[in-house]
Amino acid sequence: TYFAINQFGFRLISVVSGEGQLIENLSFINSSLLNFGGIFLLMLAFIWSINPDLNTLLSTVLIIFLIVFYIIRIFKGLNITLRQKISWYYLILYLCTVEILPVLVVSKIIWLEFK
Secondary structure, eight states: OHHHHHHHHHHHHHHHHOOHHHHHHHHHHHHHHHHHHHHHHHHHHHHHHHOGGGHHHHHHHHHHHHHHHHHHHHHHHHHHHHHTTOOHHHHHHHIIIIIIHHHHHHHHHHHHHOO
């Protein structure tokens, strides 16, 4: 769900802004970061399945990793857009559509699921 909303946001921004090449670069970097994050999460899940008694420690590592990973993604996206001298309108559109909207949708789904 998160990845689908994220990619839809990239395509929407590409259509609205006309900055197709920049959006493709951002999409590629986000996909690469998500692939790396998936490998790390797979290793963490493997360790977690072998050592279930480390539940508290691994939960903390997971939460810290997700927060740091999200911050790195935002800073990489901002770095690319600022180097390309993109207007602030498109920067705010990028942040709202690609970074904030998927988090809100996934958090709403999780909230409704575990309510």
